[in-house]
Amino acid sequence: MGDGRAKPFNAGYEWFNTSANEVVYDTAISYQNTYTGGVLQQATSVVTETDQDCYEYETGCYSIYGVEYKPGFDDAYITWMSDNKQAWTLTVAGLAADSRVDISSRPVLQEPMYLIMNLGMSHNFGDVDLAAIPFPVHLRVDYIRVYQPSDAINIGCDPDDFPTAAYIARYAEAYVNPNLTTWEDDYAQEWPKNSFLGEC
Structure with missing residues (x-):
């Protein structure tokens, strides 16, 4: 149900999921996912049972899901919600x-x-x-709401701390042309340099 991705990866894809860093609110319906990652991703994940009545061919009710997070390093966290209740929380100490x-x-x-x-x-x-699913099936969404603290509104893809609009505009074709599948060969661009490797 709730899944976070972390890079770079921990040894053996084992994030620090102690009881202080991974808070599971109802262990009768939520448990640590046994999948922790592979060569392309590391997962911080808990599996949670959802309200089975709210599927298309049952009663068709709606269930409330949510994510609340505080970004950064200090007291940062992510909390996933299912059926309008907290399911689990990942604290930044787990990373x-x-x-x-x-x-x-x-x-x-x-x-x-x-x-x-x-x-x-x-x-x-x-x-x-x-074999038992009568395709096609549908996902019905009644509403989506996004709340932000009044002193930390962040809308768009170009905030001061993480500017990206100029980069996207400069390489716009890479984002819209599905025939460009490699950066150097198809798009004929120089591979980006990395300051951590002393290339800049």
């Missing part, structure tokens, strides 16, 4: 430095984001009985 792989602490996401609503299915989160 602490890992000397086993020489990585520093990672923040709770600070960059601008967008919301995606989809009807994604995966056998990784439980059995999916595809």
